[in-house]
Amino acid sequence: MKRQRADELALCMKKLAHPRRVYVRSGRLASTANGLNGVRAALADQVRALLQQLWKDWEQDATGLDGPASAQQVQEALEPLAADRAVELMSQLAAECLVWPGAGFMERSATDAVARRVAQLLGPGAHWWSNYDPELACYSSAVTPCTFDGLIAGTDGHRFTVLIQVGED
Structure with missing residues (x-):
């Protein structure tokens, strides 16, 4: 049952992805993550892994030359959200362009x-x-080297999801 839910979670996240704009990642957190701060740190590591993936696509076009944020910078940028607001923002980032409203x-x-x-x-x-x-x-704490980025991440303490939209104007 747990494996089936993890597979469905990965499939759902892939449905929200868009080439070179909306990046997703999901899976299991490190088993060493304990307590809310430990879980948040483990989640920041997963965000960082996704940032490294998108950096490969954006290295030539991104405004920031330093590359993506460190796991510590990601952790500092993470603001807590209520589940309903997270769902709303995740849906919006998957559907609508941050750079060009209406696109x-x-x-x-x-x-x-x-x-x-x-x-x-x-x-x-x-x-x-x-x-x-x-x-x-607005999305105020930039975690990517791009001018625009929006990040939503969630976890039940064992599994996680991350969605990031990036863009340049």
């Missing part, structure tokens, strides 16, 4: 359904984080 990648109704399923698979006790700043109503 889309997928139908919002499709991304809404998939993002809701991701949250169901992680369960009601999942913790969610983002680099979204609700006071500024």
Whole structure:
């Protein structure tokens, strides 16, 4: 049953991906992650792994020459989110371009359904984080070398998901 849920989680995340714009990663956290701070640090390591993957695509085009943020910088950028807000932001990042408002990648109704399923698979006790700043109503802590990035990450303490949208204007 656990393996089946992990496979479905990976499949759902792949549905939210878009080439060179929306990157996803999911899997199991390191078994050494314990306590909320340990889980958050392990999740930041997984975000960093995804950042290294997208850096291969964006190294020539990105504004920042230093490359992606370190795991420590990612951890510092992660702001907690309520599950319903995480689902909303994940769906929005998968569907709509941060750089060019009105330009889309997928139908919002499709991304809404998939993002809701991701949250169901992680369960009601999942913790969610983002680099979204609700006071500024924007993604304010850059974790990628790109001008624009939005990050949503969630975990139930054992499994995780990460979605990052990037872009340059």
